[in-house]
Amino acid sequence: MCELDEFFQDNPITRKNYSFDAQSLLALEDLDIPDDIVQFLKEQGYSTYRDDFLATTLPQEHFQTLSEWGLDGDRCFTFLRTAFGSLCFCYTGKIFQLDPISGYVYKGIFEFCDFMNMLVTMDAFMESNYFDVYQKIKKSPAIGYDEIYALFPAIPLGGSFETSAYEVVKMREHLGFLAQLFGNKAKVL
Numbered sequence: 001m002c003e004l005d006e007f008f009q010d011n012p013i014t015r016k017n018y019s020f021d022a023q024s025l026l027a028l029e030d031l032d033i034p035d036d037i038v039q040f041l042k043e044q045g046y047s048t049y050r051d052d053f054l055a056t057t058l059p060q061e062h063f064q065t066l067s068e069w070g071l072d073g074d075r076c077f078t079f080l081r082t083a084f085g086s087l088c089f090c091y092t093g094k095i096f097q098l099d100p101i102s103g104y105v106y107k108g109i110f111e112f113c114d115f116m117n118m119l120v121t122m123d124a125f126m127e128s129n130y131f132d133v134y135q136k137i138k139k140s141p142a143i144g145y146d147e148i149y150a151l152f153p154a155i156p157l158g159g160s161f162e163t164s165a166y167e168v169v170k171m172r173e174h175l176g177f178l179a180q181l182f183g184n185k186a187k188v189l
Contacts, residue, residue, distance in 0.1 A: 002113030019045035
């Protein structure tokens with residue numbers, strides 16, 4: 001596996017809840033996922049970083065969600081998500097990101113190791129994923145593995161970061177709802 005010490009130093013583990021189950025980890029080996037991502041998920045299990053803002057996730061849990069956004073879901077391998085539901089995934093060896101709040105997919109230019117190390121030096125990633133908003137609204141206890149913070153009303157329905165209420169919701173269901181609001185088609189940047 002590539003060297004990720006800088007990522008872990010800059011994004012300390014907040015919670016290491018548990019290892020992914022053996023069946024889920026075995027399924028990773030049947031997918032066309034880069035070895036570095038498989039190793040990362042095996043070693044980290046379900047963990048959160050940066051005050052619970054970033055969390056590991058299994059690719060197979062998001063195939064349907066990414067398909068609902070008009071992406072080739074079963075070839076997009078999610079490994080990291082944010083507290084607002086942004087999904088970082090590998091597609092054709094490059095890392096992409098779906099931002100469900102804006103409806104954009106940020107086109108991948110980095111491979112996994114470069115992407116993870118870029119997170120250390122690039123505060124723009126945290127800014128573009130609304131980390132400052134998260135710090136203002138996060139609640140105790142921490143959100144669950146399958147939960148995210150959602151804006152009500154959602155931005156496509158006239159909401160904004162200033163006027164919307166924030167609620168903890170089930171991630172997959174809410175991302176499916178947002179996909180419908182964006183016509184089941186993510187915009188590519």
